[in-house]
Each structure stands twice: as C-alpha cells, then as structure tokens.
Amino acid sequence: MSKLAATPHTRTGVDVETRYEIERFLYLEAELLDDQRFDEWLELFDDDVHYWLPTRMTRTVRERDLEVAGRDGAAFFDDDKAFLAGRVRRLASGRSWSEEPPSRTRRLITNIRPVRLDSGEFEVRVNFHVLRSRAERHHDTFFGERTDLLRRVPQEPGFHIARRRIVLDTTTLLAPSISIFL
Amino acid sequence: MFDVTELVQPDQGLINPSIYTDPEVYQGELERVFARSWLFLAHDTQLAKPGSFVQTYMAEDPVLVVRQRDGSVKAFLNQCRHRGMRICRADEGVARAFTCTYHGWGYNLAGELVNVPMQDRAYHDEIDKSKWGPTQVPRLHNHKGFIFGTWDESAPAFEDYLGDMIWYFDALADRYDEGLTLVPGATKWVIDCNWKFAAEQFASDMYHVPSSHASALVALIEDPAVLAEFQEQSAAAPGRQYAGNGHGSGFGLRPDLVPTQAGPDFDAWVVANREQIYRRIGEHRALAVNGHNTVFPNFSWLTINNTMRVWHPRGPGQIEVWSWTYLPKDADERAKQAVRTSTIRTFSAAGVFETDDGENWTEIQQVLRGHQARKTTFNARMGLGHERHGTDGMPGRVTDDMYTEMAARGMYRRWADLMSGLSWPEITERDKSRQQREQEAHLA
Known part of the structure; x- marks a missing residue:
C-alpha cells in the first residue's frame, strides 16, 4: 500500500491516549456522515485536502503493483476541498436525485492503525464496511481500506483530515453509484 | 416467440416496455443484435x-x-x-x-x-x-484508434455501418493531430437496468438534463446568480440532433470551444490548439458537435465531457458500465490533469452528473416488475414529424432542435429490423427506401 505523505517519513507507534483520540475522531466523523450532518463533516478537512478513491483492476501476481490506479489513472473520487464543498452543496439542494430521498448508511470503521510521522502528522489506516440502504429495497455494500493523513488542530475535535485515500476491495463496483461519502 | 411489431412501433414512437424485461427478448438481442453489430x-x-x-x-x-x-x-x-x-x-x-x-x-x-x-x-x-x-x-x-469488432461476416463494412454517424464520431476521433489517449484504467460499475435505457439516452436525450441533473451544476458553480444564468442560457441554447442507422448524436450549438468543463488549464491548451482542431474537423463541426452520442448498440460518449463508455448487457435487468476518460495525446500534463479530474468528478460512478442517471434507470426497471406496468405503452413521440435533412449542412437526418426523440426512434427502428431477423442487405435496402421516402416528403 503506497503511503500518503509526499516525502519519506520515519514512522513510530503512538501512545494509548493518542490512539484513543484518533479512534474517537474517526468514529465522530462516521457519525456525522451517518447522521447526514455534511456541513459539520466538511469542517473536519484541511483546506488542502486530497480526497481520492482510485479504481482497481484484477491483475496477475506478477503485475500486482499495477492493481490500484495511480495519480494519473482512473478514479471514482479525486476531490479537493472546494469540490467536496460542491458535493455537500449539491446534497443540500433538494434536487440531488441519487440522494433525494437520502440513503441510509451505517459505517463500521475497524482495525484502526495509526502511526506518527516525524512531521508530527499521523498516518492512519483503517478497514471500513459501509452499508447503504436506499428507497424501498435497494442495498449496497462498500468495503475496503482507507489511509488518512491527520493533522492535530487546536480546536475540537482535535484533528483535520489532510489526505484520504480510499481503496475498495471490489474492481467492478456492484452499485449503481457512489452518491455517498466513504 | 416474440412478435417484434407488437414490441415497438418506431415510426409512431411507441414502445412496449416488455422489451426491457422479457428474458426471451434479451436472448434474442444477444443473438440478433449484439452478435450482428459492430x-x-x-x-x-x-x-x-x-x-x-x-x-x-x-x-x-x-x-x-x-x-x-x-x-x-x-x-x-x-x-x-x-x-x-x-x-x-x-x-x-x-x-x-x-x-x-x-x-x-x-x-x-x-x-x-x-x-x-x-x-x-x-x-x-x-x-x-x-x-x-x-x-x-x-x-x-480500427477507426482512428478506436477498435471495433463484429462476429457477423455479413455485416456492412464499418464505414457503411456508421453511415453519416462517422461525421459526428470524427468530431471526437479525428479532432487532434496526435489523436487521443485514455486515462489509464476503466471505471466499472453495475446498474440494475436494461441496456437500452442507457444507450437510448446517450443517443437521443438532451431533454432529461435540466431535470435529472438539476443538482449537478450546484456542485460545479458556487454562486447562485451565476448558476441561474448558466442554467437558463444552456437550456435556451439552440441545438440539433442527428439520427441514422440506429445511431444518434445531439448537441447545443456553442459560440466558442471554451470555456470547457475542465477549466482554465485545459482551456489554455484548447485555445493554443484551436486552429489545429478547426483545420481537422472544421470550425462549424467543432463548435456544434459537442454533446451526447451512441453508436448502435452500446458504445456512447459525451464529446465535450471527455467520457466514453460501453453498456455491457447483463441479462434484461442489468448492465455493467465500463467508462474511460479520453485526452488529447499531446496535451501538457496540467491540461491532462484538468480533464482527468473534471471528468472523474462529473462522470465517474461517483460523478455529480452520473449518479442521477443510474437512479432513474433502476427505478424504471423496478417499476417494470409490475404486470400492468409492462403493458403500459411508453411515449417516444417527441419531435415526431419534425425530422429534417441537411440542416446547417450537417449530414444525414438532422432536426433543428436538440429536444427531440428522433434518434431514439431510429435506434428502435434498427433494433426492430435486427430483431425481426432481417438480413443485413434487407436492412440496408429498407433504410435506403425509408430515407428516400422521407426526403421526398420533406421536399414536397
């Protein structure tokens, strides 16, 4: 799994208290999304955030390193803060038909693995399982791994997300769209 | 066995929606449509x-x-x-x-x-x-880098299969001296809907944009006043639609190649290469042919939005969408990244336009579980009787508006001809005489 930080970093473990703070932060983020409090959710991101979900394909073991698309490759999301804000604006428009009426989501964020970089930032890998129920019987499931770059901030809830890389374990997405955030 | 004349009446713009659900029709399509087309x-x-x-x-x-x-x-x-x-x-x-x-x-x-x-x-x-x-x-x-194949030895040569559609296709395929390249990797997703909803919409449907995609521009444009003005202008813009051989192309006429959806970094490249584009495909075509397209049966693209896709059928009620972003091969890196990100943000499976389409098609397919719903005739009569030839010097049947379903009717005409088991020479012959009749009626 490639790393998010631009330059090589020394990675060290984090103490129990920091781990607790990071877990609390990620659960809060999940709650804001499940509760559809998107304006508050958006405030958790740094202004220079890169929010990215590259595509993935089936490759032989020999070409396994090409399985997940690179920065110049195909992606489902490749957003900056301004476009994330645009998506949030769209969701609030009342005319965003893939989320109006809105989906019901439930996020399971597990296997939280934070490390401290020598820049003072934290790189956090988590496993996720997001369930979406829509309309009468529609049901989608999204699962994979997220790698976040977190920065401490003085204000609550204590961190900003500076990078997010989402990698699904599916190649062909078994859903009609990703009209939610992951 | 199904009776095709009971299923669609293309000349009347009438569709029996069981064509979107019937497993027997679907098996017929695999054999008679997909195995015989390019x-x-x-x-x-x-x-x-x-x-x-x-x-x-x-x-x-x-x-x-x-x-x-x-x-x-x-x-x-x-x-x-x-x-x-x-x-x-x-x-x-x-x-x-x-x-x-x-x-x-x-x-x-x-x-x-x-x-x-x-x-x-x-x-x-x-x-x-x-x-x-x-x-x-x-x-x-291989048409200018786009590789097509057919199982059918008797199918017309590719150029004849496309007919006048080649002129509209070349607004993309022949646009740049160095040709096109794709952003590496396909984006693939599954929609529980019949393939014809998607293919038809990209052939023929500008009409859904203001309603279906009402929120997409909200994401792209922050200022409500600018947004309102843009929406009003683009809905009111004059447009055209082409239909022929089952294919379709529709577009609003634009005064300039820029601004593009991809933003200033790509705009700068387009402006620097404007003369090249005009030299290759002509100013008139470059400005006009910028919209939605389907090459029958299941290859579609949006010229100006840099997205192309195949709607792979997966049973009567499901498709796999395989989409790609295309770029001018020799564009600079900033221009390429601008196109890449803007197309991902608008027309990937998470794109602010794309998500709305899947929602419509899945809901239609769900409703069609109903017996009564499947018996209820659909209306594809928009613009019926207003077909034109030779509008603005564009080849083939071209309406003088983009809000029409002429190309949808053309797609179902080709579909019906293939599904009734007509041979390729018979289909070509019928198309010719239909066109002749229409042209005579038009001149009269």
Whole structure:
C-alpha cells in the first residue's frame, strides 16, 4: 500500500491516549456522515485536502503493483476541498436525485492503525464496511481500506483530515453509484 | 416467440416496455443484435506494446483483445476449446502467451493453440492443434484508434455501418493531430437496468438534463446568480440532433470551444490548439458537435465531457458500465490533469452528473416488475414529424432542435429490423427506401 505523505517519513507507534483520540475522531466523523450532518463533516478537512478513491483492476501476481490506479489513472473520487464543498452543496439542494430521498448508511470503521510521522502528522489506516440502504429495497455494500493523513488542530475535535485515500476491495463496483461519502 | 411489431412501433414512437424485461427478448438481442453489430472493443493506446492485452466483453461474451508482435490486433473469445475455461483471468496486462489453468492448454498471442500437455500420451498425437484455437472475432476495424469488432461476416463494412454517424464520431476521433489517449484504467460499475435505457439516452436525450441533473451544476458553480444564468442560457441554447442507422448524436450549438468543463488549464491548451482542431474537423463541426452520442448498440460518449463508455448487457435487468476518460495525446500534463479530474468528478460512478442517471434507470426497471406496468405503452413521440435533412449542412437526418426523440426512434427502428431477423442487405435496402421516402416528403 503506497503511503500518503509526499516525502519519506520515519514512522513510530503512538501512545494509548493518542490512539484513543484518533479512534474517537474517526468514529465522530462516521457519525456525522451517518447522521447526514455534511456541513459539520466538511469542517473536519484541511483546506488542502486530497480526497481520492482510485479504481482497481484484477491483475496477475506478477503485475500486482499495477492493481490500484495511480495519480494519473482512473478514479471514482479525486476531490479537493472546494469540490467536496460542491458535493455537500449539491446534497443540500433538494434536487440531488441519487440522494433525494437520502440513503441510509451505517459505517463500521475497524482495525484502526495509526502511526506518527516525524512531521508530527499521523498516518492512519483503517478497514471500513459501509452499508447503504436506499428507497424501498435497494442495498449496497462498500468495503475496503482507507489511509488518512491527520493533522492535530487546536480546536475540537482535535484533528483535520489532510489526505484520504480510499481503496475498495471490489474492481467492478456492484452499485449503481457512489452518491455517498466513504 | 416474440412478435417484434407488437414490441415497438418506431415510426409512431411507441414502445412496449416488455422489451426491457422479457428474458426471451434479451436472448434474442444477444443473438440478433449484439452478435450482428459492430461493437467497441478497445482503444489503440490500451495496447501499448506487443503482448499488451485487455479483456473486454462483446455483450456477455468475454473477449481478449491482444496486440500482436507485428503491431496488428487480434481478438478472440476468452474461452478454452477443451472445456470452456477462461484462458486469461486478468483484466489487462502484458503477456507472452495465455495458458488455461484447468488442464494447461497453451495459446500464443494470436490465439492459436500451441501447447497441449501430454499430447503424445493423452491424445496419442492425434489432436490437430490448428483446429482447436479459441473462436476468433472474424472482423476487426480500427477507426482512428478506436477498435471495433463484429462476429457477423455479413455485416456492412464499418464505414457503411456508421453511415453519416462517422461525421459526428470524427468530431471526437479525428479532432487532434496526435489523436487521443485514455486515462489509464476503466471505471466499472453495475446498474440494475436494461441496456437500452442507457444507450437510448446517450443517443437521443438532451431533454432529461435540466431535470435529472438539476443538482449537478450546484456542485460545479458556487454562486447562485451565476448558476441561474448558466442554467437558463444552456437550456435556451439552440441545438440539433442527428439520427441514422440506429445511431444518434445531439448537441447545443456553442459560440466558442471554451470555456470547457475542465477549466482554465485545459482551456489554455484548447485555445493554443484551436486552429489545429478547426483545420481537422472544421470550425462549424467543432463548435456544434459537442454533446451526447451512441453508436448502435452500446458504445456512447459525451464529446465535450471527455467520457466514453460501453453498456455491457447483463441479462434484461442489468448492465455493467465500463467508462474511460479520453485526452488529447499531446496535451501538457496540467491540461491532462484538468480533464482527468473534471471528468472523474462529473462522470465517474461517483460523478455529480452520473449518479442521477443510474437512479432513474433502476427505478424504471423496478417499476417494470409490475404486470400492468409492462403493458403500459411508453411515449417516444417527441419531435415526431419534425425530422429534417441537411440542416446547417450537417449530414444525414438532422432536426433543428436538440429536444427531440428522433434518434431514439431510429435506434428502435434498427433494433426492430435486427430483431425481426432481417438480413443485413434487407436492412440496408429498407433504410435506403425509408430515407428516400422521407426526403421526398420533406421536399414536397
């Protein structure tokens, strides 16, 4: 799994208290999304955030390193803060038909693995399982791994997300769209 | 068996919605529509070197498309002739050969059977390997980098199959001196809907944009006043639609090539290369032909939005969308990134336009579970009787507005002709006489 930080970093473990703070932060983020409090959710991101979900394909073991698309490759999301804000604006428009009426989501964020970089930032890998129920019987499931770059901030809830890389374990997405955030 | 005349009346713009649900109709489509039409297989740039391959589908049939050592391309069914196992199980890559993992039959890049394990002991050296290669796609055509194939030896030549649509296709395919390249990787997703909803919309439907995509521009434009003005202007813009041979193209006429959706970095490249574009396809075509397109049956693109896709059918009620972003091959990196990100944000499966389309199509398909719903005739009569020829010097049947369903009716006409089992010469003949009748009526 490639790393998010631009330059090589020394990675060290984090103490129990920091781990607790990071877990609390990620659960809060999940709650804001499940509760559809998107304006508050958006405030958790740094202004220079890169929010990215590259595509993935089936490759032989020999070409396994090409399985997940690179920065110049195909992606489902490749957003900056301004476009994330645009998506949030769209969701609030009342005319965003893939989320109006809105989906019901439930996020399971597990296997939280934070490390401290020598820049003072934290790189956090988590496993996720997001369930979406829509309309009468529609049901989608999204699962994979997220790698976040977190920065401490003085204000609550204590961190900003500076990078997010989402990698699904599916190649062909078994859903009609990703009209939610992951 | 189904009776095609009961299913669609293209000239009246009437559709019996069981064409979107009936398993028998679907099996008929695999045999009579998909196995007889030219289908998009791959773009040249996906096959960079000898041994480069992609696995795609021709309808439900998995097909390997492979660059040969001499630079040519071959395509063959991804199916071992011994017991039918897939002989390559990666989506793409570079191979020296393909080996079936079941019993180890080996094939070269051309799809010839070259190795049968224990040929002497198990087959007593009696197997004629030249007869047991995977089924080859017998006809391939490379149109300016776009590789198409058909199983049907009797299908018209690719240029004749496209007819006047080639002029509209070339607004994309022939646009740049150095041609196009694709952003690496396909985006693939599944929508529970019939393939014809998607193909028809991209052939014929500008009408859904203001309603279906009402929120997309909210994401793209922050200032409500600017947004309102833009929406008003684009809805009111004059437009045209072309229909022929089952294909369709629709577009609003634009005063300039810029601004593009991709923003200033791509705009700068377009402005610097404007003369090149005008020289290749003409100013008139470059400004006009910028919208939605389908080459019958299931290859679609949005010229100005830099997205193209195949709607692979997966039963009457499901499709796989395979989409790609295309770029001018020689654009600078900033321009390429601008196109790439803007197309991902608007027309990937998470794109602010794209998500709305899937929502409509799945809901229609759900409603069509109902017996009464399947008996209820659909209205495809928009613009009926207002077809024109020779509008603005554009080839083929062209309406003088983009809000029409002429291309939808044309698509169902071609679909009906194929589904009724007419031969290709018969279809071509019928199309000719229809066109003649229309032209005479138009002149009269």
